[in-house]
Amino acid sequence: MPNNTAIYGSQFWMQFQRKFVNWSLVRKILSMAIFILFWTILVQFIDYFHQIPTPKAVFLAIFELPVPVVLKNIGISFFRVLGGFFVGVLIGFPVGVAIGYSRILNHLIFPSFEMVRPIPPIAWIPLTVLFFINFESQAIFLTFYGAFFPIVYNTMGGISEVDICLPRAAMSFGVGKKLMLWKVILPAAMPQVFTGMKLAMGFAWILVVAAEMMSNKGGMGYYVWYNHAVMDYPHVVLAMGIIGLCGAICSVGVGVVGNYFTRWQRFV
């Protein structure tokens, strides 16, 4: 009997765990704690890392944060990122649809894209400075350029990889060309289009930070570089965190919009 109760006891404990303890979540929280602990130990006890701010210093920096300045810089960066991103979507999406849908347009446009694409967007900075008059338009051009190719390539890929059975089925129901595009091909391509948009959002943030670091026209990249220049490292780390948060918010936003446009996936 004692044996049995031990088994039942353990089964009860297992059921309890399964119902009330989410071990995965516990481990995730633990990983954060370990990360912060590791960081503290590294900075406190190893001389090599003594210049890196401790987690405590970063946390205390939150209270000294010049909130209006930071909010203004966040607003500036958001404006640039979203401006470039929306221009990228407005131009990149139709172009992607055109070269994914029509073979002649693909042959006519795609090689020139392939030629320009390997040039890293950052390398365009000097030319954009020459070409555009004010910094806003330069930054928006850069974010546009970074967002453009992921959107075009993924839209094109999404449309050319639509399962051939879907348009055939629609055709056999007598669907016309216009309806085919709007009701069959575009919805089927949407998941990959939004993958491209998420990538584009990431690139837009990288570019905006790089562009702002190289100039003094405000924005979160400038804020990081400014704090680096005045050697206020806790604020550098904090600003990095804020940029990461902004990027994550934008990415989640694209994901939410994407969920709306790919809602047919839930019924498949």
Place this chain on the structure above:
Amino acid sequence: MANAKQEALELVFKQPTFVSKVFSQKTILNTISVVSVFVVWALLVHFQVYRFSLLPSPAEVLEWGREWVTTKVFWIDTGMTTARVLVGVTAAYVIGIPLGLMIGWKKVFSDLSFPMLEILRPIPAPAYLPIAILLLPWQEASVAFIPFIDALFPVLLNTIIGVKLIDRDYFRAAQCLGSSPRQIFWHVVLPGALPSISSGCAIGMGIGWMGAVVGEMITGKWGLGYRIWESYILLRYPLIIDGMIAIGILGFASSKLIRYLTIRLVPWRKAITESLDESITK
């Protein structure tokens, strides 16, 4: 009868001749596409539309480029940038691939390490620059740190996805046959994830070039990115475009090289993608 059949087959599957290949619609349109970029650029500069009057024309770019290629500076710059990219991206491979394999394979390991990486991931690579300058005593290392960060996350995420996409039955079969975890790792996890790892490596290489240019433009003494920035400051505008072209060619070639090598190294890549397609269509 046999002859007639052969004739019919020849009609249907007509082998393209050399002439029909060269003058096919595709090649003609592609040539128009590539040539028109240069023609439009030259015309815009020639007729000084808006601010195109400030930009150099294709002829100027070609002339300066020819001269630039013969100088020693060009080769040192190219070598430096390539070395930085290679160091950063190789470090990303060395750290990203094993980490990704473990995160994809073991749930416990994933829970313990992935949340932290998810927090670090959305921070753009240039924002790490101040920390890299603090952390690494040598300026070269802080420039190579940006391609490392840029390349790390594509490599890591592709590796994780590669492991997650392995058919669960392979694990079960290996376990049924009595393999140890170590054998499962070497014979199931690693080969199964390699196709996805190879595409992650190619993407990482492409993005690594972008990171190197950022690093060199902000902090650097040599390198193609620095040269572009210097030519902007010294008003040698054609050299800016030459530098852009050089980086573009190098980035494209290295990415293609990785893709080619990995396809050679992973001959079962095609079989796996085909079986994946089948399982999706089923």
